């Protein structure tokens with residue numbers, strides 16, 4: 234019997250805002266529906282309210298009056314965290330120092346009155362799942378950071394939560410370990426089929442783990458979409474610049490063309506505007522011969538990064554453009570180059586003040 | 587627990603040693619002067635230790651064995667019924683004081699550290715006000731409360747027609763020691779509570795633990811070092827406190843009182859010396875036990 238899969242609940246967040254007693258509005262009232270079984274990532278810079286949102290879903294904070302949280306069709310707004318049946322992984326892991334690894338993993342089961350034999354079986358299952366065999370009887374202070382992270386995850390998942398909540402679970406680890414654990418976590422979340430809400434400020438983490446990403450800014454939702462949506466169709470300049478590298482160019486639009494200091498770019502469809510803002514991803518700009526190109530500039534610098542080279546071109550737009558070019562082509566500093574961009578790759582952004 | 591805490595201490599030492607033992611950079615002579623500087627600093631400590639600790643203690647041990655019973659005086663404090671009863675009394679009283687203090691101070695400390703309410707600062711100030719009181723004042727307060735003319739006596743007389751007076755009994759002394767210990771222990775517990783990781787409690791709750799279970803499984807275990815540290819000090823204080831006992835004692839036998847009467851009234855130097863050593867050994871053994879139980883973190887937590 235393997236009952237660790239397919240028990241996630243859908244989560245509905247309805248008009249949940251949060252103003253702290255000291256007057257800080259950490260979250261403007263927002264609504265969000267999380268599909269059962271999906272991994273939703275809350276992405277945003279520090280202080281944008283990600284943790285606050287997660288804690289409201291968990292039941293560690295109550296939303297301002299009018300806000301409601303539903304798990305499937307049950308209103309859980311008034312239910313305290315201990316009865317919401319969620320699993321939580323904290324950034325600090327918050328493992329119990331007075332218990333062994335196995336006791337930590339089994340704690341939620343023990344509290345729920347699961348018998349000793351069932352508990353041991355479940356702990357063994359979790360140990361195998363998170364790859365921490367042999368550490369069962371260790372104390373927490375005898376574990377490495379990566380091992381602690383796995384124990385924290387095993388402990389949260391052991392109780393078969395309806396929703397798994399993770400608050401920057403990888404941030405405390407060093408870069409290479411973070412990359413490895415990220416793909417491990419990804420595999421685990423997929424195999425569990427659990428509803429997971431994952432908080433991070435790292436856009437690479439968000440891209441890899443998220444079925445959908447919620448980009449947050451200053452206590453409000455800036456965009457919700459799949460990683461592809463958010464990357465290729467950012468709805469505003471903040472999302473464009475926060476998710477991945479972006480060139481932001483400005484100029485007037487007339488007859489489907491965006492005029493720039495170094496020429497023009499064709500747009501797939503765009504209304505005329507006296508002053509428009511558009512985004513172009515560095516890897517969507519091709520370097521071509523100057524003759525015949527609609528947009529030209531001068532190479533200012535070339536840095537070889539290995540799998541590609543990063544070329545900075547001035548004169549094309551009012552600000553230097555960053556281009557990720559294939560590592561095989563030969564460009565030199567000072568050279569005049571033409572730039573080709575597919576019209577679909579130029580994303581016109583709404584004007585902001 | 588002992589196994590986990592020790593390596594950390596050892597690490598600490600490794601970290602400190604090099605800086606202390608490395609000769610100062612520069613001329614080789616400065617290395618010499620550096621070492622002799624340490625010795626010069628050490629000298630006062632050695633002198634003080636010898637003058638005020640080693641010599642009097644040695645003298646005390648010698649006096650204890652110098653009476654009519656010889657070294658048998660040390661045995662007498664255990665075999666002589668009066669001495670033995672007093673010894674047991676004292677240990678029981680100190681144990682009861684420690685347990686009651688810890689229970690009251692833990693509940694109060696947790697509440698005070700976790701809740702913000704008007705008058706909190708005043709309450710904390712009031713609770714810690716008796717810190718500086720000598721035992722005599724504490725005894726005086728107990729007499730005011732439960733003595734022959736005391737408040738409790740007056741109230742019970744008015745209500746039940748019977749005057750309840752317990753200031754001069756062992757219960758009065760117990761109350762006095764409580765009064766004496768609670769402020770100290772509350773402060774230690776409050777400091778420990780402040781350092782608790784709230785995330786641990788939230789994690790326990792997320793796993794389904796009720797508020798009581800959180801206290802039992804997470805909060806109290808984390809406070810154990812503070813319990814041991816402050817409990818050991820409360821115990822030692824209750825074993826040796828004299829002022830309160832002296833102020834109250836008409837019919838209480840506790841060790842410090844016994845030493846006093848043997849010494850000043852009976853001029854029984856040998857027995858009072860032996861009793862003093864006994865008192866010291868018991869209090870010290872309790873402290874040592876407490877230390878070993880928490881792997882030497884007592885000093886750090888206290």
Ligand SMILES: Nc1ncnc2c1ncn2[C@@H]1O[C@H](COP(=O)(O)OP(=O)(O)OP(=O)(O)O)[C@@H](O)[C@H]1O
Nearest residue numbers: 253255257259278279280281282283284285286434
């Ligand atoms: N208990 C509190 N009282 C008052 N303000 C708070 C409290 N907790 C958080 N805030 C404020 O609410 C805002 C959002 O905080 P939150 O912790 O949700 O941010 P975050 O997106 O998780 O940031 P980070 O990436 O740094 O963890 C911040 O401005 C923070 O200072």
Ligand SMILES: [Mg+2]
Nearest residue numbers: 283284285400
């Ligand atoms: Mg946060």
